[in-house]
Amino acid sequence: MRDRIRSWHRRKWRDRSRVEKVEVQSRLIWTASTWFLFVTWDLMFVLEGLGRGPLPLALAATLLAAGVAQCVQGNRVHRLALDHYLGRGSAPRRGLVTAGVLCAVSVALLAGLRAAHGIKDPLVMFVLLFALLPFGMTYCLLLPTRAFLLRFTAFGVPLVVLFALAGMGGPQLAGLAVVTALSGLYVLLVSRCGAWTLSVLGEADRARESEARLAVAEERLRFGRDLHDVLGRNLSVIALKSELAVQLAQRGRPEAVAQMVEVQRIAQESQREVREVVRGYREADLDVELDGARGVLEAAGIACTVRGTTGALPADVQSALGWVVREATTNVLRHGDARSCSVTVTATDGAAGLVVENDGAPERPAGAPGSGLAGLRERLSVLEGTLTAGPVTGGRFRLTARVPLAGDPGTEEQAPAAAGRRRGVRA
Structure with missing residues (x-):
């Protein structure tokens, strides 16, 4: 567990998610803030005790050393x-x-410096606030809020004594008690509330990942259910008729x-139905994919705008571009730190x-390129289409797909071959 935490800290800034960057x-x-308060509240006021006798000098120097140790620890x-x-x-x-x-050592040294040197009480209050801060910021993360407040309040009793x-x-002792109580509230606001915010952001990020995994699992269940509905009855009939054919052949x-002729017919029918199921599963509807991309991106906090219409496009072109939208949406969510995305048809x-x-594209792509874009190029090549993807100016990433339509002059010579390949895909 500790090795995993260390590896998390060593990751580069551009490779972190937004939640990790906030953390x-x-x-x-x-x-x-701890070191800032040490310099402004502890160091400046403790310097008042230097140069005024050996005992105040020793107490002040020891208090400063204890303050540095408090910051580090x-x-x-x-x-x-x-x-x-x-x-x-x-x-811990x-x-x-x-x-x-x-x-405790810092508080005791501060009390000794107050008794030996007569340091002013307002200065004592500031130094005491810093002395309680490093310990309180940690202690409030390990206890329930109510228990921490009760214990911190109880700690004020021996402090006043x-x-x-x-x-x-x-009157100064009453003010000291108030300062102790306020320091407990301060560390709760600074440390506990910040940690709670990080936990909420982490839970939201994990919930979004779980939602994506559930969507994939739901689609797999749908596909499995369709296959079961198609093949379940036919396979049962095939098994019964095969058993009957064996018994008749033995006699x-x-x-x-x-x-057996009937078994062959049912098997061919089942094969046709499976092809229809797979074709329906693999063909993507462009309008559905655009709506789904907008919903997924906006749920992830990424503003998404969609321009253009798809009604006049052929079904095979819409299917190919729908797969492009699906893969591009996945890449936007997985890579970089996008805040806005535009889709134009x-x-x-x-x-x-x-x-x-x-936007939010990384300066350098992490790792080797995946197989998603290569698969899209293969899909588009069947329709004589092209796909280009890469970073552009302003830290943005652009993916462009182009598919010729019927009657494109630039593709008339290739039309017969492309049509043949399309028929081969649909077969």
Whole structure:
């Protein structure tokens, strides 16, 4: 599990999904905010204790060292706690104990600096906020919200007692208790809410993948059901008549020939029906594919516009272009980080054209080219069509398919051969 998490972190930025990019940005913000608060709240105010006696100097230097250790340990254990919250690892209990000890040491040093140097109480409040932050950001990810608030509130009691012994007055102690409670709410808003947002985005992404797998499984079930309805009865009849023919042949009865002739007829009928089922399954309706592409892309958060009409196109051309739309939609979802996609259907100059263009294309294609585009070229070649695909300016990717229509001057000489190949496909 840990090796898988490490490999996830080593992936390049362009290869990540949008959910993974949001997670990386959130982790960077959490890490940077811890160091930013150390520099602005801890370092500046602790420097007030330098140069005013050996004891304040030693306490201030030790407090600064403890603050650096809190940043390093807090960020490390927070990454592990976030992975645990998202269901990708175990809870970092030992690292949490270390972060808690560092937090307690920083609070104790701050109380000692307050007693030895008399640092101003408002400055104590700011330093205390930072001292509680690295531990609290991790601790809130490992407990239910209510339990975390109760424990963090209970932690304020010994904190108030400690600073009362350090010489802090009554009103300041009340303010210290309020600051402790507010710091608990702050880490919940910063850390827990951000982690919850990441979990929701991850669940939505997984739900979209599950929906796609369910659609494929449903189509397979439909195809299997159609085949069962076509072949189930006929195969049962073939089995019975074959058994009857065997019995008649063993008795030397001439009726066995008639039964086998009937078996042959039913087998040929079944073969014809299976071909019809497969033809209906493999032929794609262009209007249906365009509507399906728009729905799938918009469900994935990609704006999709469809232009042009398909009513005047022949059925075989619509089927071929429908497969192009299906494959292009799959590529838009799987590759790059598209936010918009346009599909244009044209029928001019004796040819039908289809252009699918999307943004968010990767700078360099990842891995070897797949077999989807090669399969489309094979389908279009039967109709003397062409397919081109590749990146264009502006970080966009364009796929263009062109299929000649009947009467195209450029294809008159090839028409007989193409017609023959079409008849061969339909046979």
